[in-house]
Amino acid sequence: xxxxxxxxxxxxxxxxxxxxxxxxxxxxxxxxxxxxxxxxxxxxxxxxxxxxxxxxxxxxxxxxxxxxxxxxxxxxxxxxxxxxxxxxxxxxxxxxxxxxxxxxxxxxxxxxx
Numbered sequence: 081x082x083x084x085x086x087x088x089x090x091x092x093x094x095x096x097x098x099x100x101x102x103x104x105x106x107x108x109x110x111x112x113x114x115x116x117x118x119x120x121x122x123x124x125x126x127x128x129x130x131x132x133x134x135x136x137x138x139x140x141x142x143x144x145x146x147x148x149x150x151x152x153x154x155x156x157x158x159x160x161x162x163x164x165x166x167x168x169x170x171x172x173x174x175x176x177x178x179x180x181x182x183x184x185x186x187x188x189x190x191x192x193x
Contacts, residue, residue: 086162087161087162090173090175091162091175093128093173094162094175094176097127097128097173098176102179104125105179105183108125108143109146109180109183109187110187113184113187124141124143125141125142126139127139127140127141127142127172129145130161130171130172131169131170131171132165132168132171133168133169134169144170145166145172145176145180148167149166149177151184153181155181156177158174162174
């Protein structure tokens with residue numbers, strides 16, 4: 081039962097994060113991976129992740145998560161808690177990971193034309 085509660089919370093957080101930050105997410109991804117040179121806000125975009133090492137939720141800069149994801153990310157399967165394992169210490173909402181990969185695919189498609 082605990083995993084269902086955690087999965088629901090992760091899904092809600094991820095959906096809200098993407099909904100409220102979608103344009104900024106796309107801009108930060110484009111800048112981080114070198115597809116754009118401007119557009120970064122003065123304040124960092126922060127995202128909540130689960131830190132498996134410390135067994136706690138933690139807020140970190142979104143670019144710290146991007147640093148762990150290659151430009152051609154593998155299709156990672158979510159845990160039963162609704163998260164994708166990005167590193168030993170960072171688990172992120174499946175919805176946020178899906179947004180990141182969708183933006184990278186879109187950029188690659190546009191770049192390839």
